[in-house]
Amino acid sequence: MDNKCIGVFDSGLGGLTAVKQIINELPKEDIIYFGDTGRVPYGSRSKETLLKYTRGDIRFLNTFDVKIIVIACGTASSAALPAIKDEFDVPIIGVIDAAVYAAVRATKNKKIGVIGTAGTIKSGEYEKQIKAYDSEMQTFAKACPMFVPLVENGYFDTEVTRIIVAEYLEEIRNQGVDTLILGCTHYPLIEKVIREYMGDDVTLINSGAEVAKYLKKKLTKENLLHDGKCDENQYRYYVSDDISSFEELGGIFLEREINGQVNKIDIEKY
Amino acid sequence: MDNKCIGVFDSGLGGLTAVKQIINELPKEDIIYFGDTGRVPYGSRSKETLLKYTRGDIRFLNTFDVKIIVIACGTASSAALPAIKDEFDVPIIGVIDAAVYAAVRATKNKKIGVIGTAGTIKSGEYEKQIKAYDSEMQTFAKACPMFVPLVENGYFDTEVTRIIVAEYLEEIRNQGVDTLILGCTHYPLIEKVIREYMGDDVTLINSGAEVAKYLKKKLTKENLLHDGKCDENQYRYYVSDDISSFEELGGIFLEREINGQVNKIDIEKY
CATH class of the missing domain: 3.40.50.1860 (Rossmann fold)
Structure with a gap:
């Protein structure tokens, strides 16, 4: 078993649809989510910029000693992940x-x-x-x-x-x-x-739903699941821009209340 | 007279509609344009993030010893300029x-x-x-x-x-x-x-058209116009993401060819 957190990131809000599925599939896991709302959207950026942003996002999540990172962003998963997955020790999966x-x-x-x-x-x-x-x-x-x-x-x-x-x-x-x-x-x-x-x-x-199922399979197979021996799950959300608009729209994406659980960070430092 | 360049910036491409008007109103002036295509759009960012990005954009243009800076972005002009215009020696005008x-x-x-x-x-x-x-x-x-x-x-x-x-x-x-x-x-x-x-x-x-007229009035009144004694105008474009897509769409916004005149910079350094 491994009680460390799962790290998830996306360019902004979209990845929360994957988080919703991960919570459904793996209700005992703790999750740290980063939404790069200060630099969203990723979809129209060049490959070079996507590599830079994706590396920064991974470095930020790595500061939490996560057991695995899920790239819940289609663009970063396809345009950046294949080129950089070997640069990090932590396992990284994309959509x-x-x-x-x-x-x-x-x-x-x-x-x-x-x-x-x-x-x-x-x-x-x-x-x-x-x-x-x-x-x-x-x-x-x-x-x-x-x-x-x-x-x-x-x-x-x-x-x-x-x-x-x-x-x-x-x-x-x-x-x-x-x-x-x-x-x-x-x-x-x-x-x-x-x-x-x-x-x-x-x-x-x-x-997003498929990556949640894939994650469950992988954690189960590699014996990395949370042992579930704690009272309450921890879900923490970080963004690179305003908290309030993320809390508001994030609730719609996630179909659960996240007010008070969101923090802002300066992603350009990572 | 003042033969230094005019600096213009926008979150991305939109400001080129203002540049087009500035070229019409002031055909003898040299222009340096920065489009923050790596962090576009500005419209949905928080005020704090807009202040940070706007300060960086101004610092970048200031490296060229410009005589005036035009913020050709409605969002930066309204949400950031009033708070930061006194921080810089160079005159800055917004839309x-x-x-x-x-x-x-x-x-x-x-x-x-x-x-x-x-x-x-x-x-x-x-x-x-x-x-x-x-x-x-x-x-x-x-x-x-x-x-x-x-x-x-x-x-x-x-x-x-x-x-x-x-x-x-x-x-x-x-x-x-x-x-x-x-x-x-x-x-x-x-x-x-x-x-x-x-x-x-x-x-x-x-x-965009109005800021071009306003700029002409201001440069005329303060005797800052270019003397026009050179063979060719210089228009230089800088972006914080991919050059090719900016060249392509920029031509539509500007109604003139800009291939070969665009350079990429790392705006996060400013």
Whole structure:
């Protein structure tokens, strides 16, 4: 057993959808979350900048002596993690491996759609891993840069959301995919609209939920689970910008109250 | 006369709409532009973070011995400039003074609308300055957080833009304003849709264009104009993230080619 914390980070709020799933899957674990709200969004940044920010985020979480780090950000997982995972002693997992694991098992016609930020799609990481699993798989990828602003401004189930979802997903739907990876942890917030457009026959892979299942498997296998011998779980949240707006919107993402549990740090020091 | 450069900065690309106007108004001047593309957008950041970023941006431009600095960012102009302008020896002007100067002269019914980012509207700076000019003025302010993502993703004249413009501006239009300040330098890119919604009787104040006129007046009055005795103007652009995407989109904002004139710097050092 290992009673140290799990470290989780994202560019901002989106990763909280993964934290919600981790709490569901692993209710005995303590979690430290960092949301880089002072430098959000990551989706449109260059690879060089993403490497720099991701390294800083990991160094910050490492100050807490965490047992594992989960990158709950599709962009950092795809554009930065493959290049830097060997630089750190702490195990680091991203959302890609987990989502690919689920998608290749879900598809029957071997046609998988992938949506994410510009940085995620540009990295080509999803396609690479899917084809490494089975070279006969066909992938159809599309960057959806408006989805994060829509989610962050509360456009969950609106006409505007439906129009933009249709614009972005038309080509992927026409290709006849039977599985679609939501490669950004913001996207579950507009899953209803995506599901309506894609139809019930298409399996949606929620990368945040999959990384939670993957994490549970890994901690169990490597005997790193918390022994559960304490009265109360600790969930601590850190951000690089204003606390109050994170507390407010974070409650929606996480579906639980986080007021009073959020602290601000200067991420540029890490 | 003063042949030193004019320094201009913005959170990213939006300020280039002001640079375009400065080049029109002051064709003999040399300009150094900084776009903080590694930390864009500023509109949703807290005041504390905006102060920090704005100070860094000014310190960077000051390394070039500029004769004046123009903050071509509505958010930094409103939420940061009033608090820090006395910290620096170089004169600094923002878009607010210029836009207010134009708006109070344009209005006939003393009803002025103000739109901008969340940070700009939260600062209350526009209302404060308008009422300082004439306490009978009525102001109607509205944060429009989706406008910047729309512009940055090329949604200039689309159905989605029209729906969101109507959502944001309905209340202001119903109040019967005859003047509307576009308090963010991104907004001129969707001016056509805003104009269609507000009607031809409403005067739109383009804060980027107004700051260019204001700058011309100030340099003329204080005898700081360039003497024009050189063969070619120098326009240099610096960014804190990837050069190529800035060159590409920057050309649209500026309506001129900037390939090869853009350099990347590490703004966190300033």
